[in-house]
Amino acid sequence: MLNYIGHRLLQLIPLLIAISIIIFVIIQLPPGNYLTTYIQQLELSGTAVNQSEVLNLQHQYGLDQPVYVQYFIWMKNILFHWDFGNSFQWQEPVTKVIGDRIGLTMLIAIFSLIFTWVIAIPIGIYSAVRQYSIFDYIFTFIGYIGLAVPNFLIALVIVFYVFDHTGLAISGLFAPEYVGQPWSWGKIVSMLERIWVPVVIVGTAGTAGLIRTTRAMLLDELGKQYVITARAKGVAEKKLLFKYPIRLAINPLVSTIGWTLPALISGSAIVEIVLNLPTTGPVLLNALMNQDMYLAGSFLLILSVLTVIGTLISDILLAWIDPRIRFGGMEE
Amino acid sequence: MISDEQTILEVKDLKIHFKLHEGLLKAVDGVDLSLRKKETLGIVGESGSGKSVTTQSILRIIPQTAHLEGEIILRSEETGKNINLATLPMNGKEIRKIRGGEISMIFQEPMKAFSPVHTIGNQMMETVLLHRTKDKNEAKEIVLQSLREVGMSNPEQRFDEYPHQLSGGMRQRAMIAMALASNPAILIADEPTTALDVTLQAQVLELMNNLKEKTGTSIIFITHDLGVIAEMSDNVAVMYLGQVMEYTDVDTLFHGAKHPYTLALLKSMPSVGAAENKRLEAIEGNVPTPINLPKGCRFFSRCKLAQDGVCNVQDIPLVKIEDGHYVRCVLVDEKNRGGR
Amino acid sequence: MSTGIETNNQPPVTPKSVKKQKEGYEVASQWKLTWWNFKKNKMALVAAVLFIVLIIMAIFCSFWSPHLPNERFKTYKDAPPANVHFSDENGISRPFVYDLQLKVNKETFRRTYVEDKSKKYYLHFFVKGGSYKLLGIIPTKTHFIGLEDSTKPFFIMGTDDLGRDLFTRILYGSRISLSFAFVGIFFTFIFGIILGGISGYFGGVADTIIQRLIDLLLSLPTIPLWMALAAALPSSWSTSQTYFGMVLILSVIGWTGLARVVRGQMLALREEDFTMAARLAGASNSRIIFKHLLPSMTSYMIVNLTITIPTMILGETSLSFLGLGLQAPAISWGVLLEDAQHLESIAFHPWLLWPVAFVIVTVLIFNFLGDGLRDAADPYKS
Secondary structure, X not given: OHHHHHHHHHHHHHHHHHHHHHHHHHHHOOOOOHHHHHHHHHHHOOOOOOHHHHHHHHHHOOOOOXXXXXXXXXXXXXXXXXXXXXXXXXXXXXXXXXXXXXXXXXXXXXXXXXXXXXXXXXXXXXXXXXXXXXHHHHXXXXXXXXXXXXXXXXXXXHHHHXXXXXXXOOOOOOXXXXXXXXXXXXXXXXXXXXXXXXXXXXXXXXXXXXXXXXXXXXXXXXXXXXXXXXXXXXXXXXXXXXXXXXXXXXXXHHHXXXXXXXXXXXXXXXXXXXXXXXXXXXXXXXXXXXXXXHHHHHHHHHHHHHHHHHHHHHHHHHXXXXXXXXXXXXXX | OOOOOOEEEEEEEEEEEEEEXXXXXXXXXXXXEEEEOOOEEEEEOOOOOOHHHHHHHHOOXXXXXXXXXXXXXXXXXXXXXXXXXXXXXXXXXHHHHHEOOOEEEEOOOHHHHOOOXXXXXXXXXXHHHHHOOOOHHHHHHHHHHHHHHOOOOOHHHHHOXXXXXXXXXXXXXXXXXXXXXXXXXXXXXXXXXXXXXXXXXXXXXXXXXXXXXXHOOEEEEEEOOHHHHHHHOOEEEEEXXXXXXXXXXXXXXXXXXXXXXXXXXXXXXXXXXXXXXOOOOOOOOOXXXXXXXXXXXXXXXXXXXXXXXXXXXXXXXOEEEEOOEEEOOOOOOHHHOOOO | OOOOOOOOOOOOOOHHHHHHHHHHHHHOOHHHHHHHHHHHOHHHHHHHHHHHHHHHHHXXXXXXXXXXXXXXXXXXXXXXXXXXXXXXOOEEEEEEEEXXXXXXXXXXXXXXXXXXXXXXXXXXXXXEEEEEEEOOOEEEEEEEEEEOOOOOOOOOOOEOOOXXXXXXXXXXXXXXXXXXXXXXXXXXXXXXXXXXXXXXXXXXXXXXXXXHHHHHHHOOOHHHHHHHHHHHXXXXXXXXXXXXXXXXXXXXXXXXXXXXXXXXXXXXXXXXXXXXXXXXXXXXXXXXXXXXXXXXXXXXXXXXXXXXXXXXXXXXXXXXXXXXXXXXXXXXXXXXXHOOOOHHHHHHOHHHHHHHHHHHHHHHHXXXXXXXXXXXXXXXXX
16 A cells, blocks of 8 residues: 555656646746736836846846746745745735635635535435436436536526525625634634535536436446345345445545546636635636736646645545555456 | 156246337246256356346346246245245345345356455355354354365465455355355356366366265256266256257257257267367357247247248247157157157 | 346347348448437437537528627617517517617616617518628628617617627627637547547557646646636737637647547557458558548547537636637627626626526537437447
């Protein structure tokens, strides 16, 4: 098991390096660089440009040096000083702007994942065991709709619906009095009261997808020989169902966490913008619009790294529950 | 078919039909079988002949969509009473007691027949706990003993291993051990050696013969391989398209078979009785799907002796031609016919 | 179902008819079998019909729409969807609409429209309206439906804040949104086939590199990556440049699925006898790939592409919605939804959400179509 984890960790290193290079390239894509945008911004606002500060910044990020050197400086600052650069929009270090936001985005993603599993697995099992029953058809159809409707459109419609019926604008994650305040019990409660809206919206597509996968996986397992073996041993149907096919159908589902989590993080970006949440989405959009590239790049980098870690965790989980992978023997 | 006090299982006029889009699929259409104590009944036929469905219906593990007719009488050793398995409620308590208890089954592919994520021990304990004892320690002893009996080296270690950690032959031994751990009166073996290579086949067959001697279990042995039949069976039923074409003892099968299909099967073997394992290919064409079959002999479309207007007029009955020898063919010489 | 019955698709036959039936059976090509299977799936069949309707709607959008997309009705800004009446005070009548009159609430200063019952306009088919070029070539003024006087208010789905007919704009938007999906699929197809093909056919180092590249792309969060790349497109670009820029972004990120399918198929087919036969006959690699391998996996590719189309549509819609994609004056469903971004606008003008319905129905059509095709593509299965 440890061997397996070590092996997977080693595989990650080149992947992470490649990701960082790609994101650096994306940061470099727009014309100009951080400094020119910064100076332009200062000039627009009528502030005098401080030449020594400019030189200072230029040196700090190696902007006077070739691109590949800039990459190494960028990485060096991140890895050794936890310095992701500055955001000119916010006039603050990127780490400070990102702070809670990444955490909240992850929180929404993880809650959505839990929501997805809690809703989808029982429905998927039901649909498979009672295949072609009325509820199977209903769930299948709802699943289709859930998959087809993009998250942010659901968000739009829900925002409108709630406003139309209650006159309340659902946006943000906290009641007004907690915005900008340090964390407190009241703030957490206020967040939990509101977080379910994005969680449900972000989780819809995933739920629909997972119902379909669960159903398909379980149907696949139900017809397998080992189920017949167990039945031929005289095991009662319910016990048999949970001990064998469901247990086996869960394995491939666990491996789906690897791509569900990234999809949730990715999909939540636009929902967060529509709901105007204090999370990564809106800031990322703003940073991209204003070419605040260190900020945007850092978001991309961190989200990607989290994605990779999510995949890793799901792989480890899978190895933990599946002896075939744990013992490295997949002979048949 | 003769049934006496030695008979422990009798199948009478068994019909298993599936309703499909294309029509009614008659997987099994009027099969009679009888199994006596300590006897091995071989069922031979090509894939699609209905031999697996027949035996699976004995344990009632065919899909719920199947329509089942006929009688499956088990003379229970425990109670001494006759039970009609065909009328027991599906997946009910009574049939579950018989499954894996009085009748166990071993399957063709041991890799697929075991759950890959549970240990061998776990899966074997399940049977024993259901049918022999509630005590876990005792159950484990029985399982280990059973593993020892099938010649498994180091059973304590095997107990905690997963199916993929065993070799193919070992897996089939574990399968047999699992089936025998509950002391069944009848063992149904559905092509237990087909997925194994030749040397392993021989070993497993020998093992089964030895265990049969020792435990006195009756065996229903399904195969498409006449060589295996020769080695294992006392009586043989030759099945084709859901019907028994010929039923006789093993010697008569190889030296006095009457049905054109049996003869064709025998001819397709390189040398009768040798333990060589060749797919039977010499009969032209494939077994047709038993959907909307025309009247007459099932083997009509592939039979070399088929006579239009004779064989395809009406359904052919299974006729007794001498004691213990039954044939379903109108062309078999009238002289051979005794009463039914 | 392991009942031990292996159903081969051969009908039970008597010796005499063997030959005849066999021939009839073999004549059915794979396409035919696929079609037979596809027909059984009612949802997919409905989707196929709707798909054709959608295409006709998009191609002849200028004919179907009552107005021109950029025609501004200054007196009818933010007008609600028209209320088509089928009866008047004298009972059932031919369909008509009333004129709209602007009312301003004295307290809230909100502008609303009320029907002016004194002015009644009947609907007509094939009316003369604003002039356009059908299919970009044929100049005409005929519109499928509308009022005699095209300056009068007939807005099936209301108007936007500049007084433009939303229904007309949605129809025109379908042209860009759908064509975007198809062009996007075309590029995805090319990337996927080339890279997946190389990966599967040649194997070795090329395979390893491409597989790692796929891993890499899959581990990047798609939507933020789209956003970043779309934001990097120069703002000085023209509409069509942005259009192709976005197509490229979506296909550069989206080819991985198809590439995997192609690779898997290649690996399987590479081992088949007919490939070996072609190789022994001295056929070149490219000939084997294009003449033998690709045709035998067409069905898989079509299915995969159908399933990918929704991604393209949603990609365009979400990026344009965020203001990172296509920009006005281009008209696409995403661009139209940009107006619906703020709660204030949809709260008072909910009809601005109409493009949502079109997006959802379109995506559903392709999902059902894709599912039906996937189930049908493998006629020998089960």
